[in-house]
Amino acid sequence: MGCVNTNEENAQPLTPPTTDPDLLVDMRDVEFVRGGRTLVGPVTWQVELDERWVVIGPNGAGKTTLIRMASAQEFPSAGTVFILGERVGATDMRDLRAAIGVTSSAVAQRVPEDEKVGDLVVSAGYAILGRWREDYDEMDYQQALEVLEQVGAIHLMDRRWGTLSNGEKKRVLVARAVMTNPELLILDEPAAGMDLGGREDLLGYLGDLAMDPDAPAIVMITHHLEEIPAGFTHAMLLDEGEVVAQGLIDDVLTSENVSRAYHQPIEVTNDDGRYFARRARAARGGAHRA
Structure with a gap:
């Protein structure tokens, strides 16, 4: 019986795609x-x-x-x-x-109603949604204050998430998104x-x-x-x-x-x-x- 030649024998391994840095x-x-x-x-x-x-x-x-x-x-x-x-x-x-810093309605829906705004923003640096038992440095709180002030939401620092208007929530989410640099x-x-x-x-x-x-x-x-x-x-x-x-x-x-x-x-x-x-x-x- 004759040998069947297939393209698989000569196939070259595919080079995975790359991207520009x-x-x-x-x-x-x-x-x-x-x-x-x-x-x-x-x-x-x-x-x-x-x-x-x-x-x-x-x-x-x-x-x-x-x-x-x-x-x-x-x-x-x-x-x-x-x-x-x-x-x-x-x-x-x-x-x-x-x-990646993200603001969206999907993120907003996941925030507990009784979460304090300050804790919500400062916890972003640790990739969690809201504060649990973590200890944060004074530098973390200072940065949270700065980004809240930049978006015009410094006065909301001690407010609970569930008491905010839709517009106020938008500002806080932007602050949280930029908190992580x-x-x-x-x-x-x-x-x-x-x-x-x-x-x-x-x-x-x-x-x-x-x-x-x-x-x-x-x-x-x-x-x-x-x-x-x-x-x-x-x-x-x-x-x-x-x-x-x-x-x-x-x-x-x-x-x-x-x-x-x-x-x-x-x-x-x-x-x-x-x-x-x-x-x-x-x-x-x-x-x-x-």
Whole structure:
């Protein structure tokens, strides 16, 4: 009997993919599928050390799912993801999460109602949610006071979590997220639910943070262009899980691109580094999809 020659004998071992050390998020042809439905993808996206990104799009666009993958909370269904230089699926996700500061409604729901704000913030440095029997240094408390003051929440230091308004909770979560001096800061609608004064105070702080060369890379989700702080450098527009546009923020947040994402004529303006959007005055009727 003749010998059968197969390609397996000559096959070379596959070289595992690598990433650029300056990329804190490196997604390549990533998809996220649940129940047979593709919620995100395919998406290729990179976030560098000194970049500040905003991810925007209508409800159901896939923003939160994308950010959960970027914060090492979810595994992709397809494609390759590197976070902080580590390949997702080939490293301990807990170590990755400890180096990422995150604010989100999911974090807020896990906080005990009777937790003191000061303890909630200071415990972030130890990767736990709230204080138990740990002893903290005076330096830890001083840092907690400083970050609470920076976000306009120093007066909440001794308050219980369950007594805070939605806007107050948002400020405290931002303080907790930056308490750890993270390499990557991910903000999921940080200004949602705030009154005008509280929102502007927070956006002022986030704008200062965005312009600080020593600050971590920042990725923020928002529904509203008005909630994008000055100083953000890049943007991604999503619609139904697909990228409408991504890149430098001025190139992405145009009337044409935003109109495509929201399926209606939208006018976008930029006033001293802040973006504003409204429906075109000549438009009649509506094509927005809830």
